[in-house]
Amino acid sequence: MSIQVPGEESGVGPDRAADEEMRREQEFIDMLYERLGELRAGAGAAVQGALAVADAGTMQARLERDVTVAEQAGVLAALDAGEHGLCFGRLSFRDGADHHIGRIGIRRDDAAHTPLVIDWRADVARPFYLATGHTPMGLRRRRHISTEGRRVTALHDELMDLADTVRTGHEGTDADTVLLAALDAARTGRMHDIVQTIQAEQDRIIRAPHRGVMVVEGGPGTGKTVVALHRAAYLLYAHREVLARRAVLIVGPNPAFLGYIGEVLPALGETGVLLASPGELFPGITATGTDTPEAAAVKGGAAMADALAAYVRDRQRLPEPGTVVPHEDGDLLLDPDIVLEARHQARETKLPHNLARPHFAFRIIDALTAQLADRLGADPYGGPNFLGPDDIAQLGKAVAASHEVHAAIADLWPVLTPQELVADFLAEPVHLPEVDAAAIRRESGDGPVEWTAADIPLLDEAAELLGDDDSAAQAAAEAERQERIAYAQGVIDLAYASRTHEFEGKDDEDSEVLGVQDLIDAELLADRQEEADHRTAAERAAADRTWAFGHIIVDEAQELSAMMWRLLMRRCPTRSMTLVGDPAQTAEPGSCGTWESILTPYVGDRWEHVRLGVNYRTPAEIMEVAAAALRAAYAGTPQAEAFEPPRSVRSTGVPPWSEHTDDLPRAVAEAVAREAGTEGRLAVIAQQQHHEALLAALPAASAGPAPDLTSPVVLLDPRQAKGLEFDTVLVAEPAEFGVSDLYVALTRATQRLGVVHTQPLPAGLEGLTTR
Numbered sequence: 001m002s003i004q005v006p007g008e009e010s011g012v013g014p015d016r017a018a019d020e021e022m023r024r025e026q027e028f029i030d031m032l033y034e035r036l037g038e039l040r041a042g043a044g045a046a047v048q049g050a051l052a053v054a055d056a057g058t059m060q061a062r063l064e065r066d067v068t069v070a071e072q073a074g075v076l077a078a079l080d081a082g083e084h085g086l087c088f089g090r091l092s093f094r095d096g097a098d099h100h101i102g103r104i105g106i107r108r109d110d111a112a113h114t115p116l117v118i119d120w121r122a123d124v125a126r127p128f129y130l131a132t133g134h135t136p137m138g139l140r141r142r143r144h145i146s147t148e149g150r151r152v153t154a155l156h157d158e159l160m161d162l163a164d165t166v167r168t169g170h171e172g173t174d175a176d177t178v179l180l181a182a183l184d185a186a187r188t189g190r191m192h193d194i195v196q197t198i199q200a201e202q203d204r205i206i207r208a209p210h211r212g213v214m215v216v217e218g219g220p221g222t223g224k225t226v227v228a229l230h231r232a233a234y235l236l237y238a239h240r241e242v243l244a245r246r247a248v249l250i251v252g253p254n255p256a257f258l259g260y261i262g263e264v265l266p267a268l269g270e271t272g273v274l275l276a277s278p279g280e281l282f283p284g285i286t287a288t289g290t291d292t293p294e295a296a297a298v299k300g301g302a303a304m305a306d307a308l309a310a311y312v313r314d315r316q317r318l319p320e321p322g323t324v325v326p327h328e329d330g331d332l333l334l335d336p337d338i339v340l341e342a343r344h345q346a347r348e349t350k351l352p353h354n355l356a357r358p359h360f361a362f363r364i365i366d367a368l369t370a371q372l373a374d375r376l377g378a379d380p381y382g383g384p385n386f387l388g389p390d391d392i393a394q395l396g397k398a399v400a401a402s403h404e405v406h407a408a409i410a411d412l413w414p415v416l417t418p419q420e421l422v423a424d425f426l427a428e429p430v431h432l433p434e435v436d437a438a439a440i441r442r443e444s445g446d447g448p449v450e451w452t453a454a455d456i457p458l459l460d461e462a463a464e465l466l467g468d469d470d471s472a473a474q475a476a477a478e479a480e481r482q483e484r485i486a487y488a489q490g491v492i493d494l495a496y497a498s499r500t501h502e503f504e505g506k507d508d509e510d511s512e513v514l515g516v517q518d519l520i521d522a523e524l525l526a527d528r529q530e531e532a533d534h535r536t537a538a539e540r541a542a543a544d545r546t547w548a549f550g551h552i553i554v555d556e557a558q559e560l561s562a563m564m565w566r567l568l569m570r571r572c573p574t575r576s577m578t579l580v581g582d583p584a585q586t587a588e589p590g591s592c593g594t595w596e597s598i599l600t601p602y603v604g605d606r607w608e609h610v611r612l613g614v615n616y617r618t619p620a621e622i623m624e625v626a627a628a629a630l631r632a633a634y635a636g637t638p639q640a641e642a643f644e645p646p647r648s649v650r651s652t653g654v655p656p657w658s659e660h661t662d663d664l665p666r667a668v669a670e671a672v673a674r675e676a677g678t679e680g681r682l683a684v685i686a687q688q689q690h691h692e693a694l695l696a697a698l699p700a701a702s703a704g705p706a707p708d709l710t711s712p713v714v715l716l717d718p719r720q721a722k723g724l725e726f727d728t729v730l731v732a733e734p735a736e737f738g739v740s741d742l743y744v745a746l747t748r749a750t751q752r753l754g755v756v757h758t759q760p761l762p763a764g765l766e767g768l769t770t771r
């Protein structure tokens with residue numbers, strides 16, 4: 001077999017031919033950006049045009065405008081996303097097919113709308129991620145195209161068919177060159193997408209069918225977060241009809257983390273996603289308080305659901321025997337038996353507390369009316385009651401209008417809000433073991449409740465138990481709807497009138513031209529008008545506690561409490577979920593345990609479990625140290641057996657180090673100064689009690705509850721560091737860290753790790769190179 005080196009055919013040298021390949025790709029990319037520009041201009045003009053039409057003021061025009069603006073705004077967002085790294089790959093198939101692969105799909109402006117670049121999520125793009133020499137999937141050659149802005153900087157070709165004799169001059173000796181370059185790049189404080197380098201094991205998770213629950217487990221840096229985000233992008237692409245309407249919810253541990261990952265989906269052209277931390281999942285409330293670990297554990301426990309349910313029943317009281325309600329026709333006796341019966345009937349409805357209340361009230365009013373009628377209409381000689389049905393109805397109205405009767409009903413079965421119920425419960429927790437009650441009790445005089453993240457699922461549970469008493473809101477909405485229908489009918493009538501005018505002289509009755517009244521009725525038109533809500537599905541979902549999401553992705557899922565799982569399952573009735581986590585990184589005391597114990601109550605055994613085993617973040621030298629620390633901490637426990645650290649995909653040759661000191665802030669500041677001038681970001685990870693002193697020594701560091709992660713130096717506590725990564729990490733006083741916190745802190749670095757300490761090092765870290 002002879003191999004055809006580049007340029008052999010044309011008589012030019014290999015370098016020239018390689019340059020020629022670059023030039024051709026650059027031409028293609030230039031043409032692509034030109035087309036992108038046209039499409040953007042088109043979408044912009046469509047929005048402008050639609051807004052201009054709206055000036056005409058007709059309802060139909062407004063309707064069309066809303067649809068156009070919404071559609072084109074989405075198109076524009078996607079096109080804007082294409083600005084960076086628009087095209088990053090090319091697939092040449094053995095059958096002659098040839099496709100460029102990009103962040104978004106773009107078509108030519110021809111009659112067939114020929115694809116110019118294929119969206120990375122399309123099926124035809126799959127070999128880009130999955131093909132190997134062993135299973136080439138019909139590929140002849142796979143090309144990675146690296147760009148800076150709009151300029152092509154490098155091509156990396158992989159020959160999938162070794163019998164192929166054609167060479168381009170860009171065949172890399174190492175197929176992982178592009179991946180390693182991405183992993184080695186300096187960090188920016190924001191997560192980036194990985195469309196160019198998704199690995200096969202990750203691709204299978206990203207494209208897994210969206211029905212059911214999928215658990216993705218993997219050690220630090222295995223790409224769980226980034227894979228979950230690409231899965232969201234893929235699902236929105238593959239099931240746009242459903243998911244764009246129902247939105248995807250992504251739950252991450254805290255707002256700083258959400259800020260860190262927040263740019264990935266927009267960069268992939270996707271905006272139909274709501275990102276929220278557990279403290280933000282009850283609309284209208286932002287959790288700003290903190291719980292003790294014991295309180296968080298109790299509040300998160302499944303027993304809280306029963307305790308709250310029992311507490312709601314406690315609020316459906318019985319009166320003291322002999323309770324009377326003053327009434328203009330004489331006192332009414334509110335007998336416990338009457339109330340017991342009314343309460344029974346109301347509870348039998350199985351409605352939530354506030355919605356069952358009218359049933360309770362109705363029965364009380366009925367019983368008191370009967371009592372009054374017996375008294376007022378009684379025949380002293382024992383004959384039948386004098387009062388007829390009309391008289392009794394009048395009496396009933398008077399009882400129902402009585403303030404005293406209302407007050408008595410409100411006392412026995414009050415209307416409650418979730419906030420009131422939970423605040424009252426926390427002031428005097430009941431139906432819990434005393435030690436648990438003591439852990440969560442708020443002292444009276446603590447001022448208004450400052451809600452914590454662990455309170456959010458309690459509020460949600462309370463809202464479920466109470467039910468929204470939205471009858472007034474519903475009545476108002478219906479009145480408004482009737483008004484819209486009347487308005488829409490007016491529009492249709494007008495349209496009909498103008499049609500008669502327009503088609504004058506033609507046979508109206510038999511005309512085949514359809515008018516607006518043939519296509520749409522007033523009610524439908526009114527409803528469609530109502531749907532023209534300019535908020536995106538994600539925005540509407542954020543404001544609606546009862547919103548049912550199309551898919552939910554939970555990051556750091558191992559941290560969530562049983563109560564939080566109840567909340568999330570309510571938000572996703574279809575149970576279409578992707579849960580990612582690492583049990584070895586569990587820090588929260590209220591977290592729920594094994595995946596089985598979390599999921600079985602909701603989906604039985606209908607869930608899938610996959611593992612990611614390659615660490616793309618932490619170099620081997622650092623991963624070894626982190627694994628040694630965790631192994632030492634686990635020694636002698638069953639976890640030691642099960643622990644399997646991820647394999648690092650690269651090593652840097654830079655050994656992690658430790659420094660013993662008498663002056664922690666000074667030593668940390670000096671270590672930070674030594675790093676000055678290196679590219680990227682540095683994090684100091686220390687327990688909160690050191691932050692003041694450390695910040696005094698590091699005045700330029702960003703710290704606090706919402707640190708700016710793009711700042712060159714950031715000061716974090718171990719919990720804040722979860723899920724994040726930095727080029728350099730300095731861990732201060734590791735002896736003060738819990739086991740999993742230490743493991744998290746040690747695995748945040750992409751390049752360099754140092755440990756500064758005054759106290760003895762925790763077991764497993766003794767082997768660090770000393771400074």
Ligand SMILES: Nc1ncnc2c1ncn2[C@@H]1O[C@H](COP(=O)(O)OP(=O)(O)OP(=O)(O)O)[C@@H](O)[C@H]1O
Binds near residue numbers: 194202220
């Ligand atoms: N295929 C890939 N190509 C390029 N970079 C990747 C790839 N997979 C993962 N990475 C990078 O590896 C780093 C770690 O990924 P990620 O944060 O998603 O891991 P994780 O499993 O969630 O980690 P942890 O549990 O420690 O928070 C990120 O910088 C991510 O972009």
